[in-house]
Amino acid sequence: MSKKKKNRIQLVKGMKDILPDEQLYWNIIRKKIDNFARNYGFFRIDTPIVEFTNLFKRTVGEDTDVVSKEMYSFVSQGGDKLSLRPENTASIVRSYIEHGMLNLPQPVKLFYVGPQFRHDNPQAGRYRQFWQFGFEAIGDNDPIIDAQLIAISYYLLKELGLDIEVQVNSVGDVNSRNEYIKVLKKYYQDNKKFLCKDCNLRFNKNTLRLLDCKNKKCQELGNDAPQMVDYLSEEGKEHFMSVLEYLDELDIKYTLNPKIVRGLDYYTRTAWEIFDCSSKDGKLNALGGGGRYDDLVESLGGRPTPAVGFAVGIERVVMKMQEAKVPVSKGRGCDIYVAQLGVEARKKSIRLFEELRANGFSVSENMSKKGLKDQLESADKKRAKYTLIMGQKEISDDTILIRDMESGVQEIVDYKKIKMEIKKRLDKHLAKNLKLKK
Ligand code: AMP
Numbered sequence: 364m365s366k367k368k369k370n371r372i373q374l375v376k377g378m379k380d381i382l383p384d385e386q387l388y389w390n391i392i393r394k395k396i397d398n399f400a401r402n403y404g405f406f407r408i409d410t411p412i413v414e415f416t417n418l419f420k421r422t423v424g425e426d427t428d429v430v431s432k433e434m435y436s437f438v439s440q441g442g443d444k445l446s447l448r449p450e451n452t453a454s455i456v457r458s459y460i461e462h463g464m465l466n467l468p469q470p471v472k473l474f475y476v477g478p479q480f481r482h483d484n485p486q487a488g489r490y491r492q493f494w495q496f497g498f499e500a501i502g503d504n505d506p507i508i509d510a511q512l513i514a515i516s517y518y519l520l521k522e523l524g525l526d527i528e529v530q531v532n533s534v535g536d537v538n539s540r541n542e543y544i545k546v547l548k549k550y551y552q553d554n555k556k557f558l559c560k561d562c563n564l565r566f567n568k569n570t571l572r573l574l575d576c577k578n579k580k581c582q583e584l585g586n587d588a589p590q591m592v593d594y595l596s597e598e599g600k601e602h603f604m605s606v607l608e609y610l611d612e613l614d615i616k617y618t619l620n621p622k623i624v625r626g627l628d629y630y631t632r633t634a635w636e637i638f639d640c641s642s643k644d645g646k647l648n649a650l651g652g653g654g655r656y657d658d659l660v661e662s663l664g665g666r667p668t669p670a671v672g673f674a675v676g677i678e679r680v681v682m683k684m685q686e687a688k689v690p691v692s693k694g695r696g697c698d699i700y701v702a703q704l705g706v707e708a709r710k711k712s713i714r715l716f717e718e719l720r721a722n723g724f725s726v727s728e729n730m731s732k733k734g735l736k737d738q739l740e741s742a743d744k745k746r747a748k749y750t751l752i753m754g755q756k757e758i759s760d761d762t763i764l765i766r767d768m769e770s771g772v773q774e775i776v777d778y779k780k781i782k783m784e785i786k787k788r789l790d791k792h793l794a795k796n797l798k799l800k801k
Pocket residue numbers: 450481483488489490491492493494495626649650651652653674675676677678679
């Protein structure tokens with residue numbers, strides 16, 4: 364490697380730059396999230412990226428992969444044990460308790476968009492910093508809320524142009540799940556020799572995760588394993604059936620999958636994952652997942668408060684939108700482009716540009732370019748309706764040229780009347796467009 368190359372500082376492994384071309388997808392996604400939040404009555408929350416490590420140990424679970432292997436943890440200058448958040452729900456629940464949101468009308472409906480950090484093995488669609496958006500409804504037990512959150516996760520991704528499917532399960536409440544884990548342990552105990560190395564390690568501490576191991580042999584074993592739905596309490600069964608009935612009312616493509624257990628400890632009852640169905644090799648890619656977390660608020664010191672939510676990975680959604688060739692618009696373009704030729708014209712132009720911008724015109728420029736040809740090309744790219752051209756002659760005459768970018772016709776106008784002249788033309792343009800649309 365050359366010395367120069369060696370000295371170059373590169374992107375940290377597992378991290379990703381999101382460049383302007385890709386931002387076109389991110390903008391669409393953000394807009395869609397805002398739209399859904401408005402329609403379903405969710406309010407945005409932003410929590411810090413750094414939290415006390417214990418927050419995640421107590422909620423996500425010390426024995427989960429996320430906490431035991433993947434957290435970016437450190438001791439601060441002040442001696443606090445801190446971590447970069449590996450997910451957002453625990454922080455939101457901390458905030459819900461800390462800000463007394465339990466005194467607000469329930470459920471409190473919140474949504475977030477932000478980066479999460481997991482020191483996992485990087486590969487396509489898996490990063491160490493990745494973004495999630497999520498919706499959380501805290502303070503209601505009603506199965507209709509579960510169904511609505513599944514609906515939000517489903518319709519939102521569908522409206523982004525993706526071919527998706529929801530897989531649903533119930534992981535039960537704590538009591539029925541503990542009963543189930545005993546049965547499951549017994550089943551796997553008898554078949555322990557067929558389990559992969561990881562599952563042998565998980566066997567005692569995280570038995571449920573044996574069900575969603577990707578190893579072929581473990582998957583085959585999982586197919587015949589006892590199922591959680593057979594161990595649900597009467598109330599748990601009824602709740603789950605109601606969720607499914609609401610889903611049936613909606614036009615949602617879902618299947619029951621007894622192996623959906625989710626990777627984090629705090630989940631109770633309804634659990635779901637959303638998969639992309641477009642891959643040619645038939646492999647399903649998880650885009651997001653969610654579930655109830657009825658014990659989480661209490662485990663962090665709040666009063667017992669049922670809750671449900673989901674998270675979706677944005678990089679994976681972008682990847683799938685690109686693969687599906689979802690059309691993205693290059694943005695709105697601009698109405699007016701300011702072009703200049705010569706030293707004096709440049710000075711006057713930067714002032715004019717600021718004035719037009721401050722007066723609310725949709726205006727664009729490329730002042731560092733000196734030639735008119737370059738600037739007209741740039742105006743074309745930005746789909747400007749009109750370009751204002753100022754050269755030495757216009758400076759002397761106190762005029763300016765207005766070029767109609769569609770017809771190429773240019774007119775000289777009095778510089779003092781420029782705003783009025785532009786406005787007149789833009790109004791005419793708008794009226795013409797409206798007539799065409801009729
Ligand atoms: P989880 O919080 O593990 O349930 O993940 C929810 C979603 O976040 C997943 O379905 C992915 O779309 C996304 N996600 C999780 N981990 C990563 C990662 N390391 N890189 C990129 N996306 C991720």
